[in-house]
Amino acid sequence: MKVAVIKIVTSSIIKHIAQLANLDLSDEELKSMSPQFSSILNLVSKIKKLDTTNVSETSQVTGQENVFREDEVDSKRILTQEEALSNAKNKHNGYFVVDAIFEE
Amino acid sequence: MKGILRFGRYQMVLPFAQNDNTIMYINYESIIGLEIHVELKTKSKMFCGCYADWFGKSPNSNTCPVCLGLPGALPVTNKKAVEWCVLLGIALNCEIPEFSKFDRKNYFYPDLAKGYQISQYDKPFAINGSLEINTNQLINQSTNKPINATMKQLNNETMKKKIRIRRVHLEEDTGKLLHDVVGGKRVSLIDFNRSGVPLVEIVTEPDIRSSEEARIFLKKLYQIIRCIGISDADMEKGSLRIEPNISVRETSLRASVKQSLSAQTDIKIATSPSAPRNDTNDLPSYKVEVKNINSFSFTRKAIDFEIARHIDLLNHGETPIQETRGWDEKKGITYSQRSKEEAHDYRYFPEPDIPPIRWAESQISNFKLQIPELPNVKLARFMKDYQLSEYDAIILTDEKETAEYFEKTISLKDTPGVAGVQGFPGGGEIGIIPKTIANWIINKKADINKVSPEKLLKLIADQTQRSIIPDDELEKVIKKILLENPRAMADYKSGKENVLMFLLGQVMRGVKGKSNAEDIKQKLKLLLNLYPDV
Numbered sequence: 282m283k284v285a286v287i288k289i290v291t292s293s294i295i296k297h298i299a300q301l302a303n304l305d306l307s308d309e310e311l312k313s314m315s316p317q318f319s320s321i322l323n324l325v326s327k328i329k330k331l332d333t334t335n336v337s338e339t340s341q342v343t344g345q346e347n348v349f350r351e352d353e354v355d356s357k358r359i360l361t362q363e364e365a366l367s368n369a370k371n372k373h374n375g376y377f378v379v380d381a382i383f384e385e
Numbered sequence: 386m387k388g389i390l391r392f393g394r395y396q397m398v399l400p401f402a403q404n405d406n407t408i409m410y411i412n413y414e415s416i417i418g419l420e421i422h423v424e425l426k427t428k429s430k431m432f433c434g435c436y437a438d439w440f441g442k443s444p445n446s447n448t449c450p451v452c453l454g455l456p457g458a459l460p461v462t463n464k465k466a467v468e469w470c471v472l473l474g475i476a477l478n479c480e481i482p483e484f485s486k487f488d489r490k491n492y493f494y495p496d497l498a499k500g501y502q503i504s505q506y507d508k509p510f511a512i513n514g515s516l517e518i519n520t521n522q523l524i525n526q527s528t529n530k531p532i533n534a535t536m537k538q539l540n541n542e543t544m545k546k547k548i549r550i551r552r553v554h555l556e557e558d559t560g561k562l563l564h565d566v567v568g569g570k571r572v573s574l575i576d577f578n579r580s581g582v583p584l585v586e587i588v589t590e591p592d593i594r595s596s597e598e599a600r601i602f603l604k605k606l607y608q609i610i611r612c613i614g615i616s617d618a619d620m621e622k623g624s625l626r627i628e629p630n631i632s633v634r635e636t637s638l639r640a641s642v643k644q645s646l647s648a649q650t651d652i653k654i655a656t657s658p659s660a661p662r663n664d665t666n667d668l669p670s671y672k673v674e675v676k677n678i679n680s681f682s683f684t685r686k687a688i689d690f691e692i693a694r695h696i697d698l699l700n701h702g703e704t705p706i707q708e709t710r711g712w713d714e715k716k717g718i719t720y721s722q723r724s725k726e727e728a729h730d731y732r733y734f735p736e737p738d739i740p741p742i743r744w745a746e747s748q749i750s751n752f753k754l755q756i757p758e759l760p761n762v763k764l765a766r767f768m769k770d771y772q773l774s775e776y777d778a779i780i781l782t783d784e785k786e787t788a789e790y791f792e793k794t795i796s797l798k799d800t801p802g803v804a805g806v807q808g809f810p811g812g813g814e815i816g817i818i819p820k821t822i823a824n825w826i827i828n829k830k831a832d833i834n835k836v837s838p839e840k841l842l843k844l845i846a847d848q849t850q851r852s853i854i855p856d857d858e859l860e861k862v863i864k865k866i867l868l869e870n871p872r873a874m875a876d877y878k879s880g881k882e883n884v885l886m887f888l889l890g891q892v893m894r895g896v897k898g899k900s901n902a903e904d905i906k907q908k909l910k911l912l913l914n915l916y917p918d919v
Contacts, residue, residue: 301730303493340486340735348740352427352465355434358449365445365453365577373567375444376574379495381564 290318413699414636415692416668417593417629421606423473423616424558424624425466425583431557432460432503432739437582440622444576452557452581454498459738462487466583467510467742469615470555471752473585474511476609476759477550481749485510486741487555490731495575496559504556504586506733508741514550516609517761518601519779548602549590558582585615591630591668596688599629600681607681608760611785620679627678629688632669632705633695671707675719678712687712690719763788771795771819780827787826787833794822794838806842817845846901854899856908862895863905863912877913885909 292311295318299306306314362375371378427437433451436442450458471481488506560577567574587606593599607625610618618625673695675687695705710719735741758766760782767778767788782788795806806817822845825831831841866888867874876884885906892905 297730301491301493301732340737341740343740345740346743348462349464349467350434350461352429352463353434354429354436355449358433359435359446360448360450360453362443362446365448371572373565373572373574375446376563376576377445377495378567378572378574380573381571382495382562382573 290315290322294318411700412636413633413692413696415594415596415688415695416591416632416634416672417595417599417688418591418672419587419589419593419599419602420628420630420674421587421603422558422626422628423585423587423610423618425469425585426616426624427463427465427469427583429463430581431463431466431555431583432581433458435581439578439582442578444574445578447578448580452498453577454500460503460736462739462742463583466555468752469583469613470510470553470585471744471749472613472755473587473610473615474514474553475753476613476756477511477514477516477553477587477606479511479514479550479553481511481744481752482508483746484508484741484743487736487739488733489736490556490733492731494559495573496562496580498560498577498580502556502559503736503739504733505554509552509554510742511553512551514553515547516550516602516605517545517547518598518605520544520546520598520601546592546598548592548598551588551590553585553587556584556586558584591632591672596685596692599688600685603627603681603684605760608783608785612757612759614757620681623679625679627681627684628674628676629678629684629691630672630674631688631691631695632672633692633699634667634669635699671705673705673707673719674709675712676709676722683712683714686717687719690717694719767791771823773820773823777820777823777827781823790833790838791822791826794841795819797838797842817842821845854896859892859896859900859905859908860912863892863908866891866895867912867916874913874916885913888913 292315295306295311295314299311366372366375366377369377425437429435430437430452433449435447435449435452439447451460474481485505486508487503489501490504490506491501493500558579558581560575560580563574563576565572565574589602593602607618610616610625616624620626673691675691678684678687691710698705709722711722712719764775764778764782767773767782768775771778773781780787781791795809797806806819806822809819822841825841825845826833831844833841836844870888870891873884873888877888888909889902889905892909893900893902896905
């Protein structure tokens with residue numbers, strides 16, 4: 282079976298992906314990532330060689346369904362404020378602090 | 386430029402209709418859909434055992450590895466939250482698909498610790514529902530918009546309209562952001578106490594045509610949510626949040642021509658500044674979403690603001706930009722939030738940590754049995770059982786508490802000195818009619834928060850039976866009734882005391898209600914004992 286070679290992932294697509302992932306990329310990084318993205322996609326696309334004629338579609342591998350818990354508070358697992366904030370880079374009066382999100 | 390709001394449509398007098406004898410109109414119609422988020426009042430969060438009641442707790446004191454999105458933590462679905470979402474779907478006349486699942490909605494925003502929200506994409510818990518609203522609901526607190534008043538004058542009958550529900554799905558709420566200055570630097574503060582609280586999203590089709598219809602729809606939805614008891618829907622705490630989607634289209638064109646009909650060419654000119662349409666379903670090619678409004682009246686104001694803004698743009702030959710806008714409640718305006726546009730690529734995929742849900746038919750029919758009497762069913766029952774007008778019934782069933790108070794009063798049995806309600810256990814053939822009680826409650830003659838149902842009956846009895854006939858006349862009537870009913874008299878003497886109520890009713894009718902039940906009863910007993918056997 283022949284695997285189609287995926288076209289070059291353009292830097293504008295990479296820019297969009299970076300934006301979605303909240304990453305700042307320099308122009309050089311953008312340029313160098315273009316062939317990397319393309320080759321990764323080509324590698325992964327080898328999966329298309331598999332014959333899936335008799336395999337039904339699923340998004341689950343466990344075969345489980347309807348896994349629930351009862352509506353109960355599990356106070357043992359609730360963290361204290363100190364614990365919750367213990368790995369935070371910036372905190373203030375019990376809050377996590379991040380750079381201002383401007384809502385315009 | 387002048388716009389006249391009428392029945393949710395806008396009529397514009399166009400400035401370029403310059404012929405003195407020709408007035409040109411473009412009719413605009415607003416197209417509105419709503420997305421409503423409701424926090425459920427479960428005990429615990431959607432996917433972990435933290436408290437769902439996050440309000441008022443000190444920041445970040447109600448979190449765990451799951452709702453903080455710590456690596457390796459795994460979500461487990463709250464059964465009750467899922468059931469309640471399905472219940473709401475059923476109450477909104479939805480289909481409940483046999484198969485459902487959760488999906489990941491990916492976006493970066495600091496209120497979301499994991500970088501994604503667990504939501505539902507293509508397999509929501511409920512789809513294709515509808516909610517019927519009365520478009521000239523007679524309780525009208527709005528004074529600035531004449532829609533209701535006009536309709537009421539024209540047509541006193543209730544106009545019904547079906548608003549289709551596209552879907553009802555379940556997701557998790559986000560953390561709360563505060564914007565502040567710390568150490569001279571502008572920052573955002575995050576509290577994750579709310580993160581992971583069960584959140585139901587209801588999405589309507591764009592069937593709403595005015596801000597007033599939106600308000601009526603929301604009010605009805607609010608009643609249903611409260612009726613099935615799945616949320617307090619407390620807007621001050623943000624447990625019910627509204628996002629209207631608004632666009633405006635041109636509907637028709639009218640030219641009132643006094644002199645000649647040669648205005649045909651003018652009409653063409655007038656038609657040009659219209660929004661391009663989507664050919665497939667005739668909806669405008671754009672829509673504007675206003676985010677996170679937390680009151681019905683702000684929703685109405687935001688919608689009206691947007692409609693006026695769009696009409697102004699359309700009249701200048703522009704199409705409004707498709708965008709997300711915020712609502713500034715202090716200024717009473719909406720403002721562009723274009724920064725949020727970029728992120729509208731959510732890359733949904735099935736949530737790998739949560740197995741899908743599949744309902745057995747018996748489970749769904751079981752859910753249906755759990756639905757209590759919904760407001761519209763109650764309304765119909767009030768009209769039928771208590772012989773009330775639709776107007777009365779709407780007001781009495783508007784608030785659950787009022788309806789309960791009314792029914793309690795109706796069913797009272799043992800109020801000393803007062804006959805109960807006619808046709809009901811406390812009254813039988815005599816007594817106050819339900820309509821009288823309805824009037825007292827509706828006209829606020831008594832404060833139902835202070836006056837008990839027993840007291841209300843007594844108040845009504847005292848007032849309605851003030852015009853009482855003199856004793857001797859009452860005696861005359863009683864004697865007459867007794868003579869007409871020898872059989873009843875005999876029954877009474879043989880110990881069938883329940884005949885007394887029958888006679889009481891006859892006497893009450895004989896005096897045309899101008900006496901009170903207790904007086905009649907006393908006198909009846911006296912005379913019955915005096916009378917010789919017939």
